[in-house]
Every structure is written in C-alpha cells, then in structure tokens.
Amino acid sequence: MDETSVETERPAVPRAGGTPVNDGTPVGDGADADLAFNVFAKSCPSRRTLEDVTGRWGSLTLGALHEGSLRFNELRRRVDGVSEKMLSQTLHALERDGLVRREAQPTNPPRVDYELTELGHQVTERLLSLIHFVEERMPSVLDAQRSYDTARGAR
Structure with a gap:
C-alpha cells in the first residue's frame, strides 16, 4: 500500500x-x-450549519420560506425586525448550506426569488415542529419566567 x-x-x-x-x-x-x-x-462542520439553521434569523427565514417562494423585500416584511444586512447574510449562509435557492430573473428591474431546496424543506419541517411546540407551550414558559423573576426580585 x-x-x-x-x-x-x-x-x-x-x-x-x-x-x-x-x-x-x-x-x-x-x-x-x-x-x-x-x-x-x-x-465539525455540522456545528456551523446547525448555527445557521437555529439562529434567530435563520430559523425565521426558513420558516417564512416554507410557505413558498418569496422576493427579498417580501421576505424582509415577513421576518419582522430583521435588517436588510442580516437578511442578506442569512440568505447567503443558507444558500451556501444548500437549504435555500436564489433565482435571479432576467427582468428589468432584476427580480430575485428565494425558495427552499429539497434539503431545506426537510430541515424546515423539523424546525417548524419545534417552533409550533414552543408556541403551544408559551403559557407554561411565561409562568416559569414570572416565577423565576418573582423569586429573584425582578420586575
């Protein structure tokens, strides 16, 4: 050998x-x-991808794109609170990870659409399960936060 x-x-x-x-x-x-x-x-490179998916803007962007293809400004309106710069960085990272596809249309003015890839759909299905679970359990979370704050003298 x-x-x-x-x-x-x-x-x-x-x-x-x-x-x-x-x-x-x-x-x-x-x-x-x-x-x-x-x-x-x-x-391990999987750690970076996990950060891209589970970070605040990554998870919200993937969740928004689960509903279908969106243009940049439509996506920005859907993901309330994200800056143009952060959304751009997030989309680049998710595209690099193979989760989002960017398609530029040869129109004037240029039109760019973003959509999930097959892998992106698979990841987002799992992510949405977690998102829905958290949303459903928010009354318990809010109770726990109040108890915690009361025990520590916070407002």
Missing part, C-alpha cells in the same frame, strides 16, 4: 445514547471519503 491510499482511523467520540462516532474529520484522501459528523466536536 502506498502513502496516498492509507486511511487513518479517527478516535471515536461518544454521542448521546452511547453510540461512538468519529470527530468529523474526513478519513482517507478523497472528497468522497465517508464522514461521520459530531456537532459536539468544535471542528
């Missing part, structure tokens, strides 16, 4: 439930090498 074909074993990192996975480092020398990802490892 020559040096270019040697595969290196990576140490296993325990995952919740006790199943070991490697640290997310590619094994082998090809772009198609099998990868095992572990979001708890600081160097």
Whole structure:
C-alpha cells in the first residue's frame, strides 16, 4: 500500500445514547471519503450549519420560506425586525448550506426569488415542529419566567 491510499482511523467520540462516532474529520484522501459528523466536536462542520439553521434569523427565514417562494423585500416584511444586512447574510449562509435557492430573473428591474431546496424543506419541517411546540407551550414558559423573576426580585 502506498502513502496516498492509507486511511487513518479517527478516535471515536461518544454521542448521546452511547453510540461512538468519529470527530468529523474526513478519513482517507478523497472528497468522497465517508464522514461521520459530531456537532459536539468544535471542528465539525455540522456545528456551523446547525448555527445557521437555529439562529434567530435563520430559523425565521426558513420558516417564512416554507410557505413558498418569496422576493427579498417580501421576505424582509415577513421576518419582522430583521435588517436588510442580516437578511442578506442569512440568505447567503443558507444558500451556501444548500437549504435555500436564489433565482435571479432576467427582468428589468432584476427580480430575485428565494425558495427552499429539497434539503431545506426537510430541515424546515423539523424546525417548524419545534417552533409550533414552543408556541403551544408559551403559557407554561411565561409562568416559569414570572416565577423565576418573582423569586429573584425582578420586575
């Protein structure tokens, strides 16, 4: 075996439930090498994608696009409170992650539409389950916040 074909074993990192996975480092020398990802490892690329999806603007942008294709300003109105700069950065990150597709129409003035990719739809379905769960449980959350604030003398 020559040096270019040697595969290196990576140490296993325990995952919740006790199943070991490697640290997310590619094994082998090809772009198609099998990868095992572990979001708890600081160097794992899945951590960045998780941040893009679950960050405030990422989750709201994905949720808004679940309803269908939107132009930039339509999306900005739908995601109340997001600045133009933050929405632009968020869309770039989600597009890079393969979750959002940007389609520029050759019109005058130019028209740009954003929509979820198939992967984006899959991620957003799971995200919306969490969003709906949180919305449904808000009375309990508000009660807990009041109790916490009362116990600590906050207003």
